[in-house]
Amino acid sequence: MTRSLVVVTAGLSEPSSSRLLGDRLAAATERHLLDAGVEPRLEVIELRAHAVDLANQMLMGFPSTALHASLDAVLAADGVIAVSPIFSGSYSGLFKLFFDAIDRDAFRATPVLIAATGGTPRHSLAIEHAIRPLFAYLRAAVVPTAVYAATEDWGKGAVATDGSLVERIERAATELAAAMAAKPPAAPVDAFADPVPFEDLRQ
Amino acid sequence: MQFGVFTVGDVTPDPITGHAVSEEERIRIMVAVALKAEEIGLDVFATGEHHNVPFVPSSPTTLLGYIAARTTRLHLSTATTLITTNDPVKIAEDYAMLQHLADGRVDLMMGRGNMGPVYPWFGQDLRNAIPLAVENYDLLRRLWREDVVDWEGRFRTPLTGFTSTPRPLDGVPPFVWHGSIRSPEIAEQAAFYGDGFFHNNIFWPSSHVKRMVELYRRRFEHYGHGPANKAIVGLGGHVYMRKNSQDAIREFRPYFDHAPVYGGAMSLEDYMAQTPMTIGSPQQVIDRTLGFREFAGDYQRQLFIADHAGLPLTTVLEQMDILGAEVVPVLRREFEALRPAEVPEGPPLHPRVAASQAVPV
Numbered sequence: 001m002t003r004s005l006v007v008v009t010a011g012l013s014e015p016s017s018s019r020l021l022g023d024r025l026a027a028a029t030e031r032h033l034l035d036a037g038v039e040p041r042l043e044v045i046e047l048r049a050h051a052v053d054l055a056n057q058m059l060m061g062f063p064s065t066a067l068h069a070s071l072d073a074v075l076a077a078d079g080v081i082a083v084s085p086i087f088s089g090s091y092s093g094l095f096k097l098f099f100d101a102i103d104r105d106a107f108r109a110t111p112v113l114i115a116a117t118g119g120t121p122r123h124s125l126a127i128e129h130a131i132r133p134l135f136a137y138l139r140a141a142v143v144p145t146a147v148y149a150a151t152e153d154w155g156k157g158a159v160a161t162d163g164s165l166v167e168r169i170e171r172a173a174t175e176l177a178a179a180m181a182a183k184p185p186a187a188p189v190d191a192f193a194d195p196v197p198f199e200d201l202r203q
Numbered sequence: 204m205q206f207g208v209f210t211v212g213d214v215t216p217d218p219i220t221g222h223a224v225s226e227e228e229r230i231r232i233m234v235a236v237a238l239k240a241e242e243i244g245l246d247v248f249a250t251g252e253h254h255n256v257p258f259v260p261s262s263p264t265t266l267l268g269y270i271a272a273r274t275t276r277l278h279l280s281t282a283t284t285l286i287t288t289n290d291p292v293k294i295a296e297d298y299a300m301l302q303h304l305a306d307g308r309v310d311l312m313m314g315r316g317n318m319g320p321v322y323p324w325f326g327q328d329l330r331n332a333i334p335l336a337v338e339n340y341d342l343l344r345r346l347w348r349e350d351v352v353d354w355e356g357r358f359r360t361p362l363t364g365f366t367s368t369p370r371p372l373d374g375v376p377p378f379v380w381h382g383s384i385r386s387p388e389i390a391e392q393a394a395f396y397g398d399g400f401f402h403n404n405i406f407w408p409s410s411h412v413k414r415m416v417e418l419y420r421r422r423f424e425h426y427g428h429g430p431a432n433k434a435i436v437g438l439g440g441h442v443y444m445r446k447n448s449q450d451a452i453r454e455f456r457p458y459f460d461h462a463p464v465y466g467g468a469m470s471l472e473d474y475m476a477q478t479p480m481t482i483g484s485p486q487q488v489i490d491r492t493l494g495f496r497e498f499a500g501d502y503q504r505q506l507f508i509a510d511h512a513g514l515p516l517t518t519v520l521e522q523m524d525i526l527g528a529e530v531v532p533v534l535r536r537e538f539e540a541l542r543p544a545e546v547p548e549g550p551p552l553h554p555r556v557a558a559s560q561a562v563p564v
Binding site: 055056059060061062064065191192195196197198201202 | 333334337338341384387388390391392394395406407408410411414415417418422426465467468469473474477
């Protein structure tokens with residue numbers, strides 16, 4: 001049994017702490033999936049590579065080939081790890097542009113782990129006040145634990161002490177892996193291969 | 204195969220001079236384009252329908268009726284007729300009337316419009332766009348085909364014993380295309396009725412147009428109208444030509460950069476690479492247009508957008524002259540040579556038009 005896991009990160013620098021957090025979450029989730037007998041297929045999407053394409057798609061209406069592939073990967077994912085830096089009290093504009101382009105009906109019920117990074121721990125609740133409602137709108141199945149990593153969290157050692165970043169990553173990854181393993185594989189509807197028959201449109 | 208031009212009737216200031224034509228001038232420009240189309244031997248003129256500024260053509264049959272009186276051969280069509288917010292009864296009557304005045308040189312293309320607030324302005328709900336397109340068109344077909352109609356639906360007051368007048372010319376309704384850029388439901392609708400399907404082929408990549416046309420063709424066959432390659436397909440196109448392709452790009456760039464419909468974001472070069480737009484020499488336009496059949500199959504109608512984005516009338520007419528003299532004659536010959544014998548040459552014509560076009564033996 002295989003499941004696709006897609007990391008979407010809106011980190012701007014290279015390397016970025018959002019990517020770093022996404023990688024740690026992905027590695028922990030993969031480990032828990034393997035423990036549950038599930039073979040993970042990992043894909044990482046760096047939104048910085050799509051920045052211009054996302055602006056173009058908003059104005060022109062169609063995605064570039066590369067952006068199209070990333071949107072399709074998210075819609076076909078069995079689980080998504082979404083990581084944004086916190087800017088001005090909320091997710092970054094780049095992060096929002098990408099999820100604005102996601103069809104909420106097609107995304108419905110996808111297990112999602114939400115995560116964010118910031119310079120200080122004072123922004124940590126932005127993840128609950130801004131990111132969680134965004135995924136509620138998209139009708140995603142967001143796991144209970146969200147992971148916020150402030151810069152100082154990266155210097156607190158490798159031990160999973162209560163409330164540490166390592167412990168929170170473990171807890172969130174366990175929840176995501178369990179949600180992915182419990183759900184039948186994603187079967188995205190292709191409206192072109194499988195159109196709604198006209199008799200149904202006429203109802 | 205039919206070739207023609209279509210207009211959206213936008214009043215856009217010329218980005219070079221800053222001059223915006225008046226609504227009166229804009230309407231005259233649309234008429235001039237239609238008359239030019241007949242003069243240079245094109246087959247079709249199609250007008251958009253809009254009920255929001257900066258567009259002027261809110262009353263297509265008034266415009267097309269005037270053009271009908273000043274032409275003898277040109278087919279008059281729409282791009283598109285708003286099947287969502289117009290009363291289907293009025294569409295049935297208006298276009299039957301136009302058929303009589305134009306001796307059958309009429310077909311029309313159903314569409315859903317380009318701006319949300321038009322729906323509430325006409326008492327409808329945008330969220331019903333597809334159900335409106337489905338129900339209204341179903342009624343429209345019946346009004347043209349049944350002399351007395353009893354009808355009840357969701358969106359319009361019921362009809363009992365209603366006869367739409369005038370009846371279609373010689374009892375033959377106008378041929379109908381369904382136009383959609385991105386909704387598979389509309390390709391499905393066109394296929395269900397065995398009507399034509401038109402893709403504007405301007406704003407999206409060919410890979411997407413291909414999926415829409417393939418869906419229509421496959422479902423056309425599924426619904427028993429004949430093999431997929433006999434389905435009736437039309438495509439739009441956007442070209443600007445000069446003998447030297449660099450001149451074409453240099454001249455057209457300010458219009459592309461400032462035209463609201465192109466978003467003002469992507470570069471002209473990127474846009475040309477990602478969509479079927481061709482700005483270049485007449486030969487480049489010929490090659491690219493012939494390439495359309497590679498993703499759409501052998502098709503029946505090719506329309507080019509003519510007057511828009513603030514291009515001055517003199518430039519629009521020059522472009523049409525190049526189209527009529529250097530491009531369309533070659534495309535006609537080449538497409539005809541490539542077309543398998545069983546594929547329809549063009550869309551169905553009204554019997555009167557077909558009779559008048561028949562070559563005397």
